[in-house]
Amino acid sequence: MTLLTDLTPEELAAFVRALGWPDFRARQINGWLVKGCDFDGMANLPRELIARLEEVAVAQPARVLEHHVSSDDGTEKMLFGFSDGHCVEGVLMRYRHGITLCLSTQVGCRMGCAFCASTLNGRQRNLSAGEMLGMAYTANRLAMPEKVSNIVLMGSGEPLDNYDQVIRFLRLVSSPDSLNIGLRHISLSTCGLSDGIRKLAGEGLPVTLSVSLHAPNDLIRKQLMPVASAFPMEGLLLSCKDYLKKTGRRIVFEYALIRGVNDGPEHARELAGRLRGMQCHVNLIPLNDVPERGLRASGKAEMQRFLGELKDMDVSVTVRRQLGDDIAGACGQLRAQRLKTPLLPDGDGGKA
Numbered sequence: 001m002t003l004l005t006d007l008t009p010e011e012l013a014a015f016v017r018a019l020g021w022p023d024f025r026a027r028q029i030n031g032w033l034v035k036g037c038d039f040d041g042m043a044n045l046p047r048e049l050i051a052r053l054e055e056v057a058v059a060q061p062a063r064v065l066e067h068h069v070s071s072d073d074g075t076e077k078m079l080f081g082f083s084d085g086h087c088v089e090g091v092l093m094r095y096r097h098g099i100t101l102c103l104s105t106q107v108g109c110r111m112g113c114a115f116c117a118s119t120l121n122g123r124q125r126n127l128s129a130g131e132m133l134g135m136a137y138t139a140n141r142l143a144m145p146e147k148v149s150n151i152v153l154m155g156s157g158e159p160l161d162n163y164d165q166v167i168r169f170l171r172l173v174s175s176p177d178s179l180n181i182g183l184r185h186i187s188l189s190t191c192g193l194s195d196g197i198r199k200l201a202g203e204g205l206p207v208t209l210s211v212s213l214h215a216p217n218d219l220i221r222k223q224l225m226p227v228a229s230a231f232p233m234e235g236l237l238l239s240c241k242d243y244l245k246k247t248g249r250r251i252v253f254e255y256a257l258i259r260g261v262n263d264g265p266e267h268a269r270e271l272a273g274r275l276r277g278m279q280c281h282v283n284l285i286p287l288n289d290v291p292e293r294g295l296r297a298s299g300k301a302e303m304q305r306f307l308g309e310l311k312d313m314d315v316s317v318t319v320r321r322q323l324g325d326d327i328a329g330a331c332g333q334l335r336a337q338r339l340k341t342p343l344l345p346d347g348d349g350g351k352a
Contacts, residue, residue, distance in 0.1 A: 006130030036141030061134040098149030106157025129168035154189040160196030194239040216270035257298035268309035
């Protein structure tokens with residue numbers, strides 16, 4: 001079965017021609033796909049074409065198994081299910097500048113970061129570009145009458161560990177024939193695969209690179225992120241500088257503050273020294289509680305002290321706004337809950 005959201009407009013036209021139908025039918029089909037419709041919603045297509053498509057193709061790759069809306073801030077979290085039984089999450093977050101969609105790139109993750117729920121069961125498989133795009137179409141439909149204006153690849157998975165499909169997704173979703181989201185409105189978050197960052201720098205795709213740093217040195221970073229053993233900080237920062245030079249895009253460094261591990265003033269000063277002279281921004285993150293991990297978030301006083309130390313050393317820094325706490329908003333939490341105890345039967349898209 002061909003997943004239609006995997007296809008470019010040209011590939012879709014060729015597919016439809018091979019079925020014996022003219023190109024304008026492909027444009028009609030694509031218009032419905034972008035709206036998040038399945039075959040039964042494509043009202044202006046002949047019944048004969050719909051019947052043939054149902055035999056050989058899939059329109060929307062994922063269905064919404066769960067849909068939760070935060071009563072605190074309107075954040076929406078979706079659990080998407082695929083035909084092979086796997087599931088991943090997506091999150092719609094509302095800001096003054098528009099709606100941001102946080103999207104997964106893999107089913108699970110094999111990076112093993114000590115503070116993340118996404119890695120608890122490892123990586124099951126990669127998502128295809130069309131699966132990511134289909135989730136974006138569905139989320140955009142749920143956001144109506146508003147629309148998704150920004151995308152962050154910060155859900156489950158390591159985007160640079162699924163490199164080819166992520167690059168294809170970026171080209172598809174930014175196309176005028178798709179959601180037409182400008183690449184400068186898309187962020188890609190990596191745990192620090194230096195070789196992937198260098199490769200991405202040569203793609204000509206000016207996305208915002210967001211690097212999960214979470215430590216001022218390799219000693220602490222290796223305790224939190226196994227990937228640090230393969231990609232030490234010195235090489236990682238050099239690849240970030242290369243990305244900055246080739247794209248002109250400021251780097252964002254994510255730093256989750258963990259009580260007694262990386263949140264001391266000496267850590268802040270060491271971090272500032274590492275980043276001196278680089279066009280970058282530090283995004284401090286209040287750690288989400290993952291009971292299976294045993295790590296605890298720093299207190300407000302420690303966070304403010306860390307923030308102040310960085311500001312005193314002229315580092316651009318903010319604290320990330322927390323959204324969706326009441327609906328398991330952090331990466332991997334909702335999926336982990338469902339894997340342990342299914343919350344809703346398949347096909348139930350109820351809101352909480």
